[in-house]
Amino acid sequence: MTSEQQMAATRPRNRRQLIVEAAGRLFSARGYHAASMEEIAAAVGITAAALYRHFPNKYALFSECAHAMVDGLVATLDELPPEADTAELLTALVRITVKRRAEGGVYRWEARYLNREDRRLLRAKFARVVGRVTEAARREFPGERAELRVVAALGAIGSITMHRTSIAQRRAEELLSTCALRLVAAPVPEPPPGGERAVRLPALPVARSRRAEILAAAVPLFARDGFANVTNGQIAEAVGLAPSALYRHYPGKVDILTAACLQAAGLLAQAVDQNLEGTAGPHEAVAALAATYVAYSFEHTALTSVAEAEFVGLPADAQRPLTLAQREHIAVWEEQLRLARPELDPRQARVLVHAGFGVVVEAGRSMRWRDTPEHRATVTGLVVRALGL
Incomplete structure (x- = not known):
């Protein structure tokens, strides 16, 4: 077996996913412009040349990272049955967000460096997430401004990606799920x-x-x-x-x-x-x-x-x-x-x-x-x- 065949045999089949996850963590921690392709390659354990075989440039990788986070939210909801209730939907979104906590900053702030078409696609995908949860919320919790309540709940969930407070995954999930449902389940509150x-x-x-x-x-x-x-x-x-x-x-x-x-x-x-x-x-x-x-x-x-x-x-x-x-x-x-x-x-x-x-x-x-x-x-x-x- 040649050295190239040996490398191919040991190369993980999910290398592209590993690259996207590592890049998401670096883009979130250091920002799009500060993170280099060399750093990302090192984080995956490959050479920069190997990285460029998967992505032609840093923007292409960055774009896929931004979409990957929102695509994960959409896919998570798509896996649930149409009759899933609000609590099920929110819990599923919390679970994937906490799991991918270190990558979330790409969507939250760094996405402003995406081109206009990518930003439009991201907004459309996020709107699908909001729409699915809002539909369930209106069914279970009648009241005005259901969409605003859902957006607020998603903001609470997404917040876990923007700080480094050390907390066990399960505890974070329980805390954020309860918080999100509390926001959605009641009418928009009067001024405290x-x-x-x-x-x-x-x-x-x-x-x-x-x-x-x-x-x-x-x-x-x-x-x-x-x-x-x-x-x-x-x-x-x-x-x-x-x-x-x-x-x-x-x-x-x-x-x-x-x-x-x-x-x-x-x-x-x-x-x-x-x-x-x-x-x-x-x-x-x-x-x-x-x-x-x-x-x-x-x-x-x-x-x-x-x-x-x-x-x-x-x-x-x-x-x-x-x-x-x-x-x-x-x-x-x-x-x-x-x-x-x-x-x-x-x-x-x-x-x-x-x-x-x-x-x-x-x-x-x-x-x-x-x-x-x-x-x-x-x-x-x-x-x-x-x-x-």
Whole structure:
């Protein structure tokens, strides 16, 4: 037997699937542009040349990774009988999402780097998932806005792909299944007590310096096109500068991104401090936290999306203070939620807090982030319900 025949005999039949899974993990962890074909090949245990025999370029692999996650959701539901109830559907979606947790970021954030046709196909596939669950929900749980309730539940489920809280697979599945069904099974809630409080948000600083003007101009560009697709020339043009003049204010484009992420973290921390003041007890504190996070997300949509979506592309030294700020923010939620629900342990509380964030992302997207008091109150109520209060 020749060496080529030996290699063919030992080559796993599911190598393409192994490649897609490894690539999904790397794209989720490092971002599309930062992850290289060489890294992906090494993760699978093959050469880059062998990888290119399966995929002609990185985009082709990236596209298949993005579709694989949603195709898995569609296939999971297709395997269930037409009469399957809502709980069965949600449990099945939770199970596959938790199983493929490390790959989920590809669909959640990195998919903005897909071309228009791929994005259209992904939206259509996701709509099939929403439609199937909504049909069951309307059958079992009559009431208005069933589709919004389902979208919120899917946001809670998908949230497990966006953080690294260590929790046993079975416990995560039970927690998220209960959370998702709780969101779907009842009408869209009325505004909770904390949601009736006037939420105070710190305003974006007035761009009085050229540095501040550059930051203000760059954020919507990053949000619309993705950090990697925006050029220094586009940013400079937006503020009426020559591209070379940017370097007098920021050493590089990544420094503008770092400044945007730090600004987002600072605004959120200020908002939490302001709106927790004077709350009476943990239930009201959690409601106030939910109302604050929702208001912040609707008010600063572009800044929030940039900070969350582009974080993985920052250098390690820039990530550290942001990671610390995020942990401090989560710790505030965790403390108040465990006071309100003493049966939760710290990991369960963190998973539910992230589920609440997922509700905001998907419900906000479904509302196209149109900022109205009604939308804010509705999403706040859904977050509080996701937390089990």
